[in-house]
Amino acid sequence: MERTSERLAMIREQLRRRNLPDERVLNAMAEVPRHDFVPSERSEHAYADQALPIAAGQTISQPFIVALTATALELQGTERVLEVGTGSGYAAAVLARLAAEVYTVERYRELAAGASRLFDTLGYPNIWVRVGDGSLGWPRYAPFDAIAVAAGGPRVPPSLLAQLADGGRLVMPVGDHEEQRLVRITRHGARLSEDSLGPVRFVPLIGAEGWRTPDRAS
Numbered sequence: 001m002e003r004t005s006e007r008l009a010m011i012r013e014q015l016r017r018r019n020l021p022d023e024r025v026l027n028a029m030a031e032v033p034r035h036d037f038v039p040s041e042r043s044e045h046a047y048a049d050q051a052l053p054i055a056a057g058q059t060i061s062q063p064f065i066v067a068l069t070a071t072a073l074e075l076q077g078t079e080r081v082l083e084v085g086t087g088s089g090y091a092a093a094v095l096a097r098l099a100a101e102v103y104t105v106e107r108y109r110e111l112a113a114g115a116s117r118l119f120d121t122l123g124y125p126n127i128w129v130r131v132g133d134g135s136l137g138w139p140r141y142a143p144f145d146a147i148a149v150a151a152g153g154p155r156v157p158p159s160l161l162a163q164l165a166d167g168g169r170l171v172m173p174v175g176d177h178e179e180q181r182l183v184r185i186t187r188h189g190a191r192l193s194e195d196s197l198g199p200v201r202f203v204p205l206i207g208a209e210g211w212r213t214p215d216r217a218s
Helices: 004-018 023-031 040-045 063-073 090-096 109-122 158-162
Strands: 080-084 101-106 127-131 144-149 164-175 180-188 191-200
Touching (some): 063 180, 080 090, 090 101
16 A cells, blocks of 8 residues: 555654755655555554564664664765665665665574565665674675664774775764664774764664674673
């Protein structure tokens, strides 16, 4: 069932009211059918201003956070993007409408498989999915012009910084298990600058350069 009116209401009531300035991001959010990326029993809440649970104890992020991250990446359409934490695939689908290529890494095989099927069904040929440790990135396709991390860690993983191209932007939640700050790191040659985008709360980034377990630091 087409739910265009709900998507447009999401853009109008949740995103424009928060003064997100990038029309390309707003258009991409309006085009991606979020309801296809949430569990069927949660479909009626697909366009609500909230995160929703999905399989494997993970979540699909609040629409505003997806839009904020995409806006902070400043994509123009030619970029190669790395996403850490595929989840249901929604954010990757949005990024795929904003960049040339999206490489997304997911820790849970069932989520990666489900997202891959959706990308094939909905027609996203510029997304590649890999099962693995997202904290280590995807070195084979580095460097990346932009990196979006959809899980919170105690610090930005060095491997991800090493895979960020000169002039590239990385957006990630950094903090403890209870609350993080969404930060944007920009590479200027050997120098890195950091901007804070506000408080957030994400599932933990589990991996060699993240947390060892969902409830204990590495």
